[in-house]
Amino acid sequence: QLQLQESGPGLVKPSETLSLTCTVSGGSITGSSYYWGWIRQPPGKGLEWIGSIYYSGSTYYNPPLKSRVTISVDTSKNQFSLKLSSVTAADTAVYYCARQVKSGAWPRWSDYWGHGTLVTVSS
């Protein structure tokens, strides 16, 4: 059974960089049929796709966040990571990692999700 687990600080100061890691177990991150993505959800609000990465390093980012986001992959550890720079209170959210089925060159639907981790931006 595939499992994804987010980890990282739950509190980040304004203007600093948010860093999260997603550890994948029960399957390989180098599977050719999948992308790996990050989605976030501010408290009481809807879902926002942040970006996705293929094991080769190919990425897609949501344009409003693109200048601040870096998603990377470490195949040796079966992990992928999110860095979001210059955070503000508006970046406070539950951050989810997910597996996304690859079809053609694109990530498509998310079929496995982590439980999510709340990151609060506050001084």
Next chain:
Amino acid sequence: EIVLTQSPGTLSLSPGERATLSCRASQSVGGSYLAWYQQKPGQAPRLLIYGESSRATGIPDRFSGSGSGTDFTLTISRLEPEDFAVYYCQHYGSSPFAFGGGTKVEIK
């Protein structure tokens, strides 16, 4: 950029009733590149439907999806107590892969 609008915002129904949820795109998503997710409080979203009408593994057949282009529908034929939750649509035809704002299905 494609914007997804879900309606209604809240649907108040009784167990056993039929639920019809709408997801409308600001432009064609390119065929049937749409998924539906269910989210319960404190939980991660769960994939229900992808490719417009394909059910994910383990999803009961009371859930069905339809539509193409700009108009999509999620139907729950007979609501079970565990179906009361928030439902999101998401398109994946082109980046950015946006979500709709969600429809809450609540017990009447």
